[in-house]
Amino acid sequence: MASTAKKADKRALYVGGLDKQVTEHTLFTAFVPFGPIKGVQVAMDYSTHRSKGFGFVEFIDELDARAAIDNMDESELFGRTLRVSIAKPDRPKLGSNKPVWAEADEAMDSTSGPTEDVAKDA
Template sequence: MNIYVSNLSFNVQDEDLKEFFTPYGEVTSAKVINDRETGRSRGFGFVEMSDDAAGKKAIAELDGATVENRAISVTVAKPKEDRPARGNGGGGYNNGNSYNKNRY
């Protein structure tokens, strides 16, 4: 089960994230997402757990929990393909609404 964790303190590292979930079952991976340019945490991450029942229990018990004075949000992660691509909100030079679409 892939789990999305948001509102993390910028001090939380991958290993910390793994430790939050380990009491609920086997954590196969835990990754805090960092900004590409600065390397600083973006305040969210993903945890993968091998057992769905353990993942659901972790979500139920950790959602709203306080970690470093912040109430974290813990939900089932949505598949990547369900989200629009970054920067592809209908604008840009190559979108279907291009002003010269029918000019030639």
């Protein structure tokens, strides 16, 4: 029986424990000694425009990613201890992105009977 779960890309790393002042450039600079990097992303708080304390680094080669984990996990950056591991794939989202009350409003609109214009014509 085939599994439908996504396998983790062993080139993509989760980096936790980041200081709020860490930028994508800072993260890139810290990890590039281990090999060519495909992309870097720091999770940002939209209201403060500062780091949420974690990010992702994707290497071109899996062996470089492994070297980065071996060397950077539990190391320090800006006085904070980093947690570096293989990034887990996104979990499939169940259900709708609409809030329950929006669906309830739509249901009420479609079952509330005739509109005022229809009632006048009767």
